[in-house]
Amino acid sequence: MQKLPENELRLIERDWRGWGHEAQMPPDGDWATWLFLGGRGAGKTRAGAEWLTDQAVPGARLALIGPTLHDVREVMIEGPSGLRAIAPKYRRPAYEPARRRLVWPNGAEAFAFSAAEPERLRGPQFHAAWADEFCAWKRPGDVLPMLRMGLRLGDDPRLAITTTPRPIAALKALAEEPTTKTTHAPTRANARNLASGFLRGLGELYGGTRLAAQELEGLILEEGEALWTRDMLDRCRGRAPERFDLVVVGLDPPATAGGDACGVVVVGRAHGVAYVLADESVAGMSPAKWAAHVADVVARHEADRVVAEVNQGGDMVVEMLKLAKCGAVVKPVFAKTSKRARAEPVAMLYDQNRVIHTRAFGPLEEELEGLGLGLGRRSPDRADALVWAVSHLLLNTTRSPSVRVL
Numbered sequence: 001m002q003k004l005p006e007n008e009l010r011l012i013e014r015d016w017r018g019w020g021h022e023a024q025m026p027p028d029g030d031w032a033t034w035l036f037l038g039g040r041g042a043g044k045t046r047a048g049a050e051w052l053t054d055q056a057v058p059g060a061r062l063a064l065i066g067p068t069l070h071d072v073r074e075v076m077i078e079g080p081s082g083l084r085a086i087a088p089k090y091r092r093p094a095y096e097p098a099r100r101r102l103v104w105p106n107g108a109e110a111f112a113f114s115a116a117e118p119e120r121l122r123g124p125q126f127h128a129a130w131a132d133e134f135c136a137w138k139r140p141g142d143v144l145p146m147l148r149m150g151l152r153l154g155d156d157p158r159l160a161i162t163t164t165p166r167p168i169a170a171l172k173a174l175a176e177e178p179t180t181k182t183t184h185a186p187t188r189a190n191a192r193n194l195a196s197g198f199l200r201g202l203g204e205l206y207g208g209t210r211l212a213a214q215e216l217e218g219l220i221l222e223e224g225e226a227l228w229t230r231d232m233l234d235r236c237r238g239r240a241p242e243r244f245d246l247v248v249v250g251l252d253p254p255a256t257a258g259g260d261a262c263g264v265v266v267v268g269r270a271h272g273v274a275y276v277l278a279d280e281s282v283a284g285m286s287p288a289k290w291a292a293h294v295a296d297v298v299a300r301h302e303a304d305r306v307v308a309e310v311n312q313g314g315d316m317v318v319e320m321l322k323l324a325k326c327g328a329v330v331k332p333v334f335a336k337t338s339k340r341a342r343a344e345p346v347a348m349l350y351d352q353n354r355v356i357h358t359r360a361f362g363p364l365e366e367e368l369e370g371l372g373l374g375l376g377r378r379s380p381d382r383a384d385a386l387v388w389a390v391s392h393l394l395l396n397t398t399r400s401p402s403v404r405v406l
Contacts, residue, residue: 043185044185048076049086069100111126121149228347250265269394291326339384
């Protein structure tokens with residue numbers, strides 16, 4: 001077999017349309033915005049860089065917009081799939097950090113902008129623009145109009161947007177615009193360019209979950225979609241095993257005696273599965289009384305630990321449990337994110353059949369169904385207590401060597 005000359009092999013290697021996958025190619029026909037939705041590692045950056053390189057004709061003024069200026073430089077410009085990496089040496093652009101400017105040998109220019117500074121887009125004008133990770137922008141609905149107002153040079157100014165989707169209103173509105181053409185690719189579409197075992201490993205960990213649908217499949221989930229559904233909860237019924245290696249009580253104490261309920265949920269762990277054993281939540285109790293109640297729950301269920309949220313009561317929560325002679329180790333936890341954000345990894349565990357309800361827990365399950373949707377006037381204290389307990393058992397890397405028999 002005759003070997004092709006090296007210069008011809010290089011031309012084939014650089015023929016992007018010959019080996020890029022379908023979703024990485026700009027759509028045919030008339031469009032003002034090309035929206036490429038893809039999972040992690042689906043080749044979005046390479047697609048955006050190749051498209052913008054094609055726009056870098058002599059005299060072109062282009063724009064690069066990322067979540068931060070650091071992202072623009074480290075991913076879009078200098079990254080392994082960025083504008084400089086994909087260019088042959090004779091056509092490689094030079095980056096001028098002081099001016100936030102990328103300059104090609106033919107005189108084309110691309111200016112870097114941070115989505116965190118939308119006012120910088122007021123004034124400049126461009127022939128084309130590439131925007132990356134749109135869904136990671138803090139204010140995409142404010143930045144996009146400013147960018148579009150600058151696309152006013154040439155006969156057909158266009159915008160390419162590459163992003164892993166998230167259920168945000170700005171993305172849905174963009175996708176529905178009549179001048180937007182959308183392409184989509186899951187992570188597996190770019191498998192040949194990813195590390196061996198990457199997809200298999202993530203599939204085993206997150207397969208079938210909301211996280212996989214968004215981050216690997218590149219799908220737009222419904223905004224405000226329930227983390228738990230009735231079908232999901234009905235499927236998670238099962239019997240408790242005879243032995244547990246750890247039993248914890250999740251505690252979400254109320255701010256005041258007459259306020260929200262005191263969430264108290266008992267969960268045990270066996271063979272990497274969490275079993276919800278009891279919902280012992282109470283309402284209308286003073287700190288001394290709910291602390292005594294928790295101590296009683298610990299004794300009856302022979303619990304090893306109490307995982308207690310301390311945002312409201314601080315050290316008082318731990319002190320009240322000590323005064324009540326709680327017979328378990330108390331682990332205080334502090335909520336730094338929203339209830340929904342804390343609950344999402346736990347809902348993923350339900351998707352993977354790693355959480356079992358040993359019976360129907362009516363009020364608790366109603367709270368789980370409504371968590372994150374703004375349903376009801378009261379705080380979902382039972383659900384929050386469950387989230388703390390399951391998180392400690394299955395998302396905390398610490399493991400206890402003890403064996404419990406119930």
